[in-house]
Amino acid sequence: MSLFEQQSNEFIPRHIGPNEADTRKMLKTIGETSLSSLIDKTVPVGIRMSHSLNIPQAMSEHEYLKHIKDVSQKNKVFSSYIGQGYYNTITPSVILRNIFENPGWYTQYTPYQAEISQGRLESLLNFQTMVCDLTALPIANASLLDEATAAAEAMTMFFNTLNKQDHIERPKFFVDREIFPQTKDVLLTRAVPVGIEIVEGDYSGTDIDTTYFGVIVRYPNDKGSIEDYREFINKVHAAGGFVVMATDLLALTLLTPPGELGADCAVGSAQRLGVPLGYGGPHAAFMSCKEDFKRNIPGRIIGISIDAQGNRALRMALQTREQHIKREKATSNICTAQALLANMAAMYAVFHGPDGLKNIAKRVALLTQTVAGAIEERGFELLSNNFFDTIVVKTKDVAVIKAKAERQEINLRYIDNNHIGISLDETTDVGDLYDLIN
Numbered sequence: 001m002s003l004f005e006q007q008s009n010e011f012i013p014r015h016i017g018p019n020e021a022d023t024r025k026m027l028k029t030i031g032e033t034s035l036s037s038l039i040d041k042t043v044p045v046g047i048r049m050s051h052s053l054n055i056p057q058a059m060s061e062h063e064y065l066k067h068i069k070d071v072s073q074k075n076k077v078f079s080s081y082i083g084q085g086y087y088n089t090i091t092p093s094v095i096l097r098n099i100f101e102n103p104g105w106y107t108q109y110t111p112y113q114a115e116i117s118q119g120r121l122e123s124l125l126n127f128q129t130m131v132c133d134l135t136a137l138p139i140a141n142a143s144l145l146d147e148a149t150a151a152a153e154a155m156t157m158f159f160n161t162l163n164k165q166d167h168i169e170r171p172k173f174f175v176d177r178e179i180f181p182q183t184k185d186v187l188l189t190r191a192v193p194v195g196i197e198i199v200e201g202d203y204s205g206t207d208i209d210t211t212y213f214g215v216i217v218r219y220p221n222d223k224g225s226i227e228d229y230r231e232f233i234n235k236v237h238a239a240g241g242f243v244v245m246a247t248d249l250l251a252l253t254l255l256t257p258p259g260e261l262g263a264d265c266a267v268g269s270a271q272r273l274g275v276p277l278g279y280g281g282p283h284a285a286f287m288s289c290k291e292d293f294k295r296n297i298p299g300r301i302i303g304i305s306i307d308a309q310g311n312r313a314l315r316m317a318l319q320t321r322e323q324h325i326k327r328e329k330a331t332s333n334i335c336t337a338q339a340l341l342a343n344m345a346a347m348y349a350v351f352h353g354p355d356g357l358k359n360i361a362k363r364v365a366l367l368t369q370t371v372a373g374a375i376e377e378r379g380f381e382l383l384s385n386n387f388f389d390t391i392v393v394k395t396k397d398v399a400v401i402k403a404k405a406e407r408q409e410i411n412l413r414y415i416d417n418n419h420i421g422i423s424l425d426e427t428t429d430v431g432d433l434y435d436l437i438n
Contacts (some may be wrong), residue, residue, distance in 0.1 A: 004244060006408060008123040011061070014017070014314070016052070030118060035042050037267045053409065061136075070331065073401055079410050079432065079435070081410065081424065083389070083422075084182070084423070085182070086280065087271050087425035087428040088425045089271070089273070089426055090346065091274045091344070092274065096349065099344055100340075103305050109288045110339065111339075114315040118313070120339070120343065121302050122346065123346050124342060124346070125314055126347075127343065127345060128141065130345075131266075131286045131287075132368065135258050135288045136257035136259030137230075137258065137265070137288035138288075138291055139290070139294050140288035140289075140301075141226055141298065141337075142339065143284040143285060143299065143341070143342035144298065144299050144338070145282070145285055146281060146285050147269040150191075150268070150286070151179075151183050151246055152186050152190040153215055153287065154192065154216070154244040154265045154287065154289075155244065158304060159173070159196055160296065161213075162213040162240070163213060164369065167279050171211065171213075173191065173203070173212065173213060173215070174216070175199065178223055179218040179219075179222055183218075183246060184200070202225075204232070208235055208239045211238060212236070213242065214241050214243065214244065215236050215243050216243075216245075217229055217428055219246070219248075219251075220248065220387065220390065221348070223383055223415075223421065224383075224387040225383060225384035229243075230261055230262060237262065241409075242265070244266070245258040245266050245267075246266075246267050247266055248268055249272070250273070250357065250361050250364070250426075251361065251389070254365065259288075264289060264293070265288065268286055269284070270284045270342065270345035271341075271345075272425065272426070273349060274351075275348075281342055282338055283288055284337075284345055285336035287334065295318065299337055301316070302314055302315070302317065303318070307376050342367060361388075364388070364425060365389065367428050368389050371391065371422065371424065371437060372387070375437065378387055380394065382394070390424075392422075394418060395419070398416075398418065410435060
């Protein structure tokens with residue numbers, strides 16, 4: 001092997017694994033002469049490849065980084081106003097440097113050893129406190145995977161609360177048509193195996209009876225409209241069902257919170273609180289609920305306790321719900337807490353404080369109102385007059401507008417042949433408004 005071939009294959013000697021001597025020793029222990037004979041006896045011939053993989057020559061790490069940079073430069077990064085739960089955000093440099101790029105934070109898993117995890121537990125407690133404050137619900141977990149799976153967990157939690165395993169009295173779950181499409185898809189996928197019947201429709205024209213165990217609505221909804229769900233929530237409660245409200249934490253700094261509207265549970269994504277888009281994920285979800293569900297809410301919960309000396313200490317609370325203790329009888333089987341990203345969102349809230357978060361929300365709302373007003377002045381009609389950061393414009397010229405937007409390197413949401421969605425965020429500035437309006 002030449003010096004240059006050695007450079008391209010430098011990963012192999014650095015790899016932590018069995019060397020040739022270790023391999024011979026293990027083969028001797030099990031009575032095999034070679035790896036090939038072992039594979040012959042363990043992998044069926046019918047599923048094995050008879051030829052080598054058609055892959056290029058190996059690259060060194062330096063060569064690969066250079067190659068992948070060249071590939072990345074083929075991307076065209078447009079200004080994005082698509083929304084649907086994904087928004088550009090400004091990550092404060094101090095959070096970027098000290099948390100997101102810090103292995104002391106980004107390599108950590110669930111803090112089971114409380115005695116060496118007080119700092120991370122404090123940050124996750126901040127996350128829970130922020131979620132409780134903004135949603136006006138008393139119990140919150142330390143994050144979930146994303147908004148869609150959090151909604152599915154809420155659905156399952158409601159289902160198991162009102163139905164017994166051997167007898168399903170309330171099989172129906174109502175899904176308002178104006179929730180995010182990705183959330184709808186996950187709900188449908190998760191409902192089938194457990195016998196849940198998904199009923200989709202318009203919340204304002206739906207009668208909820210005792211065959212329904214719960215409903216989900218979005219606030220603000222998929223088209224950006226801010227709806228008053230109080231009357232609908234009262235109808236659901238009168239029928240004995242529960243309500244989960246998918247929502248937006250930044251919007252809740254200005255809107256009446258779900259808890260005050262009567263919702264039993266709130267879910268959503270904390271992405272826009274300082275967590276980069278990351279080409280679609282991962283992002284931390286949040287979930288909060290009423291006290292009635294504290295034994296059933298999935299995920300991790302950080303609680304306040306005292307240590308052996310009587311000092312304040314933090315630890316994992318209510319672990320008796322979880323699978324590492326109750327096995328198959330656990331009420332929580334969610335191990336994918338997005339702890340790093342929940343910590344980033346919590347630190348973002350600490351960095352800005354309540355007034356700072358509210359000011360960011362006000363700026364987003366003001367810019368959205370400015371764009372909406374200018375678009376209406378040009379003769380277009382909006383789908384809703386009550387909105388936070390998202391408007392939907394009615395038009396017969398979707399194709400023309402799309403072509404012009406792409407020339408200006410702008411991504412909008414093209415809902416159908418007659419509607420275009422525009423979502424603004426904290427990175428939007430006055431200069432962007434001119435591009436959008438024109």
